[in-house]
Amino acid sequence: MENVLFYIFAALTLLFAFLCVANPFSRNPVTSAMFLVLTMISMAGLFVLLQAFFLAAVQILVYAGAVMVLFLFVIMLLDIKEEERRRFSRFSIALGGVSVIGLGFILFKTIRESKAGEGLKLVAVKGSDTAALGKALFTQYLLPFEIVSVLLLVAMVGVILLSKKDLK
């Protein structure tokens, strides 16, 4: 049962993600955004199968429910018409390459460390326990957690600075 569900959700995730970036039927940015929402929701399904209910709920709440609504808001407000095929700058190719290599490395390392037939060992956190997750975030992973918070703060200050009409 769980295996079947896994294949269904994994296939849906890949399909929606593909349709989000390379939809052969429509180049409408709103359609892409909606497929990204569907990708997020099917990923939440995968989290549920991993017994990580907290992550699944947060995935839907934060990404599908909040971040993507803002995406849609901006797309609709700016009234972006058909996305045109544009050349990529050298900088964006380099940046994309670095992120792909980085993510690929993490993925590769995780798969290598897991033993066949056993699955991944749960890192410090027992999947569904919200309290354990909180403890892990505030003890073992405190530094990365704080760094991410500061990063968000910087982004927020930056946005406020940029959106102010007259800088003094």
Place this chain on the structure above:
Amino acid sequence: MEAIKQFFSGLSWEQEFVIFTTLKVCIVLFGAVLPIVAYAVLVERKVSAWIQDRVGPNRATPFFVKYLPVVGPILVRLGIFHPLADGLKSFLKEDFTPAHVRKVYFWIAPAIAVVPAMLALAVIPFGSKLGDQKMVIADLNVGILFTFGIISLGVYGLVLAGYASNSKFSFLGGIRSSAQMISYEIAMGMSVIPIFMLVGDLNLSKVIAYQADGAWLVFKQPIAFVIFLVAAFAETNRLPFDLPEAETELVGGYHTEYSSMKFALFFIGEYTAMIAASAMMVVLFFGGWTLPFAGLNESATTFAMGLAHIGIFVSKMLFLMVVFIWVRWMLPRFRYDQLMDLGWRRFVPLALVNIVLTAVVLWALHPK
């Protein structure tokens, strides 16, 4: 009776789960939610009539009324048959699709508006027990987060409807709804954090158990309740915060271009969201299916007690729904900047202060 018992004891755990969950979903949806939606519309019209010193709907008279001697005319005067007439009318009206709309989104938007509100009801414990069955469709250990996540998806129905209609009024309605719902979701989410600091669990059944042992949380967390109540008005797009469909400025807002059953679906979505919000408030602040006397705080042992618990839950929920309706006809609509100001500059800081306050009190009471 014996045969039925035999049948159920022969089932495996999984079969039993599937059968009872399907039963519960069907009964809750078709036996409770949809009738409540239909009659909430009637109550809305009657309450507005009383508040404005009118009579209200009193004309729908089906053919069989003349066979009911005394009761019939009274029922007609109360407008009991109006929801039937309304439903029939929305089915029979022409389902018109304007030429300039984006067809796909125009068709799925009403469905997206209804589904999340109904899904949100899945985790709400609406009673203690009937027989051996817990009266909740899905007893998740992250119940509250699930509800918030699903409710936050409800905004897509409105935004897509506004986008699909391809007209200025609808579009403005869609844009407004996305900004409004995002803003108030933050205040709403932060207002319930103190509750879970007190309870120590995200499971809604545990929240009820906590309240059954002590006082209802509306007395322990009045600030949280006020924020949650106001945010619920904004999340369900009800007056005084119904800016996405502000009739005086936007014709009908996001549903300007809709007709027939598609329009009715937006209505059902709005009222189902109202049911979900009221049910959430009952669970979080008013002790769910418990009452602090006559032994009604305990989980039911007999069938009658189980039914009584469901009755208690439904009456509390209906009371809050009447509050929703009452407020709608008492307060004028906010201006858009007032709405945003209230959300971001009043409620979000207030909710944060409430969290810190609760933490300090908890720390003072249980120092470790």
